[in-house]
Amino acid sequence: MSVTHQRRMRKLAIVASAVAGLALATTAALAASIPVPVKTGPRNEFAPAAGDDWFAWSRSRRQHPKLFDVFAQQTGRAAFKVNPKGTLAYTGGIDGTTLVYQLIRGGRGGRSDLRLVDLTTRRQQAIPPGINTAKWECCGTVAGGWILFSRGAAYTRDTQMVLLVNLTTGEQRVLDVLRNRKGLVVAGQVNGNFAVWLRCSPHPHCQIFRYDLSTASATALPVPAGRILYGASVNDIGTVFYGQSRTGCGKSAQLMKQPVEGAAETVTSLPQGRDVSVTYAHRIPTKPPDELVTTRVYYDVVRCKGRKRDIYSVDTTDRIPLPP
Numbered sequence: 001m002s003v004t005h006q007r008r009m010r011k012l013a014i015v016a017s018a019v020a021g022l023a024l025a026t027t028a029a030l031a032a033s034i035p036v037p038v039k040t041g042p043r044n045e046f047a048p049a050a051g052d053d054w055f056a057w058s059r060s061r062r063q064h065p066k067l068f069d070v071f072a073q074q075t076g077r078a079a080f081k082v083n084p085k086g087t088l089a090y091t092g093g094i095d096g097t098t099l100v101y102q103l104i105r106g107g108r109g110g111r112s113d114l115r116l117v118d119l120t121t122r123r124q125q126a127i128p129p130g131i132n133t134a135k136w137e138c139c140g141t142v143a144g145g146w147i148l149f150s151r152g153a154a155y156t157r158d159t160q161m162v163l164l165v166n167l168t169t170g171e172q173r174v175l176d177v178l179r180n181r182k183g184l185v186v187a188g189q190v191n192g193n194f195a196v197w198l199r200c201s202p203h204p205h206c207q208i209f210r211y212d213l214s215t216a217s218a219t220a221l222p223v224p225a226g227r228i229l230y231g232a233s234v235n236d237i238g239t240v241f242y243g244q245s246r247t248g249c250g251k252s253a254q255l256m257k258q259p260v261e262g263a264a265e266t267v268t269s270l271p272q273g274r275d276v277s278v279t280y281a282h283r284i285p286t287k288p289p290d291e292l293v294t295t296r297v298y299y300d301v302v303r304c305k306g307r308k309r310d311i312y313s314v315d316t317t318d319r320i321p322l323p324p
Helices: 004-032
Strands: 034-040 045-050 055-061 064-074 089-096 098-105 111-118 123-125 135-142 146-151 160-166 172-178 184-191 194-201 206-212 216-221 227-236 239-243 253-257 264-270 274-283 292-303 310-317
Touching: 034 045, 034 055, 034 172, 045 274, 045 292, 055 098, 064 098, 098 135, 098 146, 111 135, 146 194, 172 184, 172 194, 172 206, 184 274, 194 227, 206 227, 206 239, 239 274, 239 292, 253 292, 253 310, 264 310
Parallel strands: 045 310, 064 089, 089 135, 135 184, 184 227, 227 274
Antiparallel strands: 034 310, 045 055, 055 064, 055 089, 089 098, 098 111, 111 123, 135 146, 146 160, 146 184, 160 172, 184 194, 194 206, 206 216, 227 239, 239 253, 253 264, 274 292, 292 310
């Protein structure tokens, strides 16, 4: 075999190896973006929240698909009901072993407040003064000593607010205020140095806002023409996750992500007739820490006919933004 022929064969081998490596990397990336069923039982299950070792969600009662309780489950162990007997509840968020959730007394039209519970002891924790009032409080998440939540009932004459409160110092920040009985402003998630919420004034003219706690500044995400945004969550580097569709349930619905820099990307597309309701972002810990961040995005899928709800998750990767 000539020297020239040997060189040519070596180059072909290198190219083939590179192509194979690219194919494997692409296959791995595609596999990482395949939705995974999390809670898909016979009852309605939605509003997921997750930590490193805990998962919580809202589950409907037997023969009562619109009445919900909150359940929590540690990895490898049985789930347990969180809210007291005689109440209704909806999930909020998890930080370490602390869960914040919405507790309703007096039926669906009763009083709604927020509660904190230690998942390891299953004991309720004290809520600082000023968080619960005679108004409707809901949609709480917690991270880094901050609690993000909504006050005021949507689609009413109530003054609706999105609030951020420090659980240690009591500092309160009013992120948004809305007075529109045809609209809503609702908290999404606080995570790391970021918080997100949804504002519709009126619905379906909706925008998602990303708030930077360090600069106390908010940025509206772009809204593509003919699309509605909803169900916002955020990871600890500021990437926002949300549902996007045309007007109407299950009309070209997609789970999207919007990094701090760059254009929005599709995480996964849903079949026609299915839609996203609530999303929740949790960073998957890596050892040692990497410049790439993997986020597990939990989301509930609504079947538009029959309104059955199930919970899925999908993993997606982002590069940590460079400091400004």
